[in-house]
Amino acid sequence: MAWSDGGRGVTDAWTQRGSADAPAPPAAADAAEPCPKIGDHALIGDCGSAALISRWGSVDWMCLPRFDSPSLFAAILDPERGGRFRIAPTHESHVWRRYVEGSAVLETVFRTESGVLRLRDCMVAAPDRCEAGALWPEHQLLREVRCIEGRVEVEVVCEPRFDYGRRRIRPEVREALGVFYAHRGHLVIVRSEIPVEVEDGSVRGRCWLEAEDRRFVLLAYDQGEPAVIPPLGQYAADNLEATLAYWRDWSARCDYQGPHREQVERSAITLKLMTFAASGAVVAAPTTSLPERIGGVRNWDYRFCWLRDACFTLRALFELGYTEEGTAFFSWLLHTTHHSHARLRVLYDVFGGTTRGEREIDFLAGHRGSRPVRVGNAADDQLQLDLYGELVAAAFEYVRRGGTLGRFAARLLIRIGDRVCGLWQRPDRGIWEVRSGDRRHTHSVAMCWVALDRLLAMDRDGDLVLSARRRTRFERTAHRIRDAIEASGYSRRLKSYVGVFDGDSVDASLLLLALYGYVEPDAPRFRSTWERIRAELGHGALLMRYAHDVHGRDDGLPPGEGAFGVCSFWAAEYLARAGRLAEAETIFEALCRHANDVGLYGEELDLQDGTPLGNFPQAFTHVGLVGAALAIAEARGKRPESGLAGHAARQQSGHMPDAEAADDLHTEKPAAGTEEENAS
Amino acid sequence: MIDPRTSLVAGVLATGVLTLVMTASQGLGWSRISLPYMLGTIFSPRRGRAMAIGSLTHAVLGLLLALFYFLVFEVWGRAGWERGAALGLLHGAFVLVVGMEILPAWHPRMASRHHGPTPTRQLEPPGFLALNYGWATPVVTLVAHLLYGAILGAFARTVV
Numbered sequence: 001m002a003w004s005d006g007g008r009g010v011t012d013a014w015t016q017r018g019s020a021d022a023p024a025p026p027a028a029a030d031a032a033e034p035c036p037k038i039g040d041h042a043l044i045g046d047c048g049s050a051a052l053i054s055r056w057g058s059v060d061w062m063c064l065p066r067f068d069s070p071s072l073f074a075a076i077l078d079p080e081r082g083g084r085f086r087i088a089p090t091h092e093s094h095v096w097r098r099y100v101e102g103s104a105v106l107e108t109v110f111r112t113e114s115g116v117l118r119l120r121d122c123m124v125a126a127p128d129r130c131e132a133g134a135l136w137p138e139h140q141l142l143r144e145v146r147c148i149e150g151r152v153e154v155e156v157v158c159e160p161r162f163d164y165g166r167r168r169i170r171p172e173v174r175e176a177l178g179v180f181y182a183h184r185g186h187l188v189i190v191r192s193e194i195p196v197e198v199e200d201g202s203v204r205g206r207c208w209l210e211a212e213d214r215r216f217v218l219l220a221y222d223q224g225e226p227a228v229i230p231p232l233g234q235y236a237a238d239n240l241e242a243t244l245a246y247w248r249d250w251s252a253r254c255d256y257q258g259p260h261r262e263q264v265e266r267s268a269i270t271l272k273l274m275t276f277a278a279s280g281a282v283v284a285a286p287t288t289s290l291p292e293r294i295g296g297v298r299n300w301d302y303r304f305c306w307l308r309d310a311c312f313t314l315r316a317l318f319e320l321g322y323t324e325e326g327t328a329f330f331s332w333l334l335h336t337t338h339h340s341h342a343r344l345r346v347l348y349d350v351f352g353g354t355t356r357g358e359r360e361i362d363f364l365a366g367h368r369g370s371r372p373v374r375v376g377n378a379a380d381d382q383l384q385l386d387l388y389g390e391l392v393a394a395a396f397e398y399v400r401r402g403g404t405l406g407r408f409a410a411r412l413l414i415r416i417g418d419r420v421c422g423l424w425q426r427p428d429r430g431i432w433e434v435r436s437g438d439r440r441h442t443h444s445v446a447m448c449w450v451a452l453d454r455l456l457a458m459d460r461d462g463d464l465v466l467s468a469r470r471r472t473r474f475e476r477t478a479h480r481i482r483d484a485i486e487a488s489g490y491s492r493r494l495k496s497y498v499g500v501f502d503g504d505s506v507d508a509s510l511l512l513l514a515l516y517g518y519v520e521p522d523a524p525r526f527r528s529t530w531e532r533i534r535a536e537l538g539h540g541a542l543l544m545r546y547a548h549d550v551h552g553r554d555d556g557l558p559p560g561e562g563a564f565g566v567c568s569f570w571a572a573e574y575l576a577r578a579g580r581l582a583e584a585e586t587i588f589e590a591l592c593r594h595a596n597d598v599g600l601y602g603e604e605l606d607l608q609d610g611t612p613l614g615n616f617p618q619a620f621t622h623v624g625l626v627g628a629a630l631a632i633a634e635a636r637g638k639r640p641e642s643g644l645a646g647h648a649a650r651q652q653s654g655h656m657p658d659a660e661a662a663d664d665l666h667t668e669k670p671a672a673g674t675e676e677e678n679a680s
Numbered sequence: 681m682i683d684p685r686t687s688l689v690a691g692v693l694a695t696g697v698l699t700l701v702m703t704a705s706q707g708l709g710w711s712r713i714s715l716p717y718m719l720g721t722i723f724s725p726r727r728g729r730a731m732a733i734g735s736l737t738h739a740v741l742g743l744l745l746a747l748f749y750f751l752v753f754e755v756w757g758r759a760g761w762e763r764g765a766a767l768g769l770l771h772g773a774f775v776l777v778v779g780m781e782i783l784p785a786w787h788p789r790m791a792s793r794h795h796g797p798t799p800t801r802q803l804e805p806p807g808f809l810a811l812n813y814g815w816a817t818p819v820v821t822l823v824a825h826l827l828y829g830a831i832l833g834a835f836a837r838t839v840v
Contacts, residue, residue, distance in 0.1 A: 135802045176796030185709030227804040229797040
């Protein structure tokens, strides 16, 4: 790391960065854009809510009190109406930024003609200080601005706009306490050591800072009760230090020691930032309606928890050493699905409740004109069969790592198995939540097989107990599922699995067939599938999830989106698990170059320039990065195997439909036990 | 002569209704006033513990004040829900005008409007009529105390 935490001159550090692997400082000064791009943002948070900060020092997105609450700042969706909280020099500047090592504290450095200014941003997370007896606001966004060299004029603009910008609240200035914005029991307090005044509902101020001058500005949030008003000065400095210490302690627990550790650690911290600490839930992304194509309509609300991400997320947390977070997440999964009596919904809110449907916010202009802005998600009530496999696979990963299932959890999983047996033949919306109607998606059907396969494995290992009748039913259904996939989900003409039954195009979700152990990664049938996926969906190292213009595939929306981040990482993981390490590393390293300047990924990547698209940052993409890194480390022999594939259950529940398929699915001959069972 | 059983039952009921009205106003976003929280933070800065201690203190104060109300009715020689409501209104007004004004001076964790928060004093002061906690706070407080007094007055009619 080129930078120390303080004291070192910026000029020296910049010189070092220029000569090392980090990018050189920009050649031209960065003028603040009225609406920065998605990738111009970095994330800070306190495991309850989060904020996106642009490289020009502006908090452009923040929802309080939790991820899926209405926004307080939404300039990323509408620079005019959304509201922002900006601290930056008044003069043109070169900008460079990073996260302070091992933390979620963002550091932005502005170099102007007259001096250098450093801005540090965090949402205060200091449980030790809280436990030690300090009064504590529900949320606290703390901003430290410090002149490092010369003198710099700095400006503060804070424009809180409640309810996605619908409400402009007239603030009240309460002398030494700060500026108060109250709205229906919610209270936002803005306090500043930079002299400010209220103009047209906004807090504004500017001042000159000399070298080593430091000022704090903070925003505190409380609701329902008399608020806590945090002091500034040394108290704020102590809070910043405590937050740094918290994050450093947390990231030090990461026991991943393989290649690309920096990227893996950043992904772990990003996942933690998207974890709702009170329940253990992990949201898909902290934003809504950041477009999958600029100017397009593919703008969705991702501030919820998708069951789909469960298994990979759980594995990532456990494998990185975050057992506590993994266990909390698994408890949230069980708690949530218990309420719906094995009828799984696609997404839940952070407390495991159902969401309130989808609506459009027509008064927001959308990110760079990408409308509509949506709140809530209509995918909520879709039938997506893969969820059942995801949940059972997550439970399997949990018990594989030493966890135990209680009676109620075991009963729930068995009920899910029963449900899978009744549902697997139904068409669904599939992993990509298409809005063009139900079809029989090969991946969904394969995940039904995964559900039964893992249940049988857990039964065999004694983690749960299936009755003999039920065991037979699960085994027979697993066999029938496999027969169906090999008959209709595989095209002999294309020599490839296909996205939908009897279809003629591939889909990146097919990679999961190998990652979940339905098929050996290096089996002939899958090798040719991979070749087809790469040919149809590949753009260099990037991978589309499906091709819109191939064979008339229609997802119910106008075409046009980028490459899918997680699919690209699945490709790297697949190659590593197939023993093609060099290819896996080439793809992984290329993907690492597509992260933004602070190591974050969105849902998608622009096919032209690789910049992030869609909601940002995206948990699933970071989970994909971790999975690929783990697979590469394992292939290099630096870690024990952690993959989801390759356990004995497959041999029990998946007999080969015919001799040709059997040869194509395995690199070795099937185990004798399997043959006997098939014969019987 | 004050009947302890009646005053106890009336005190519990009246305090319960007062708490219900004030908590509902918090939930509905009308006011952020929380007498249990304000009382509890005198003893502990931890939110959960403060709420527990404050709720208990608030309940005990409600019962003690019920005894005081009964004493007033006895001295008065008359009772009834109208007189109780009037007494409650006076009580509420006193809390708002006097209590809230002097609270920051003796509350060990309440910040001062003039000096700002310190590491030990960070709780938002209520301000005149507790308007800092929302414009509906005086109305809610008066209504809650009016109901408190009315219930006590109605019960006291039977024994005075």
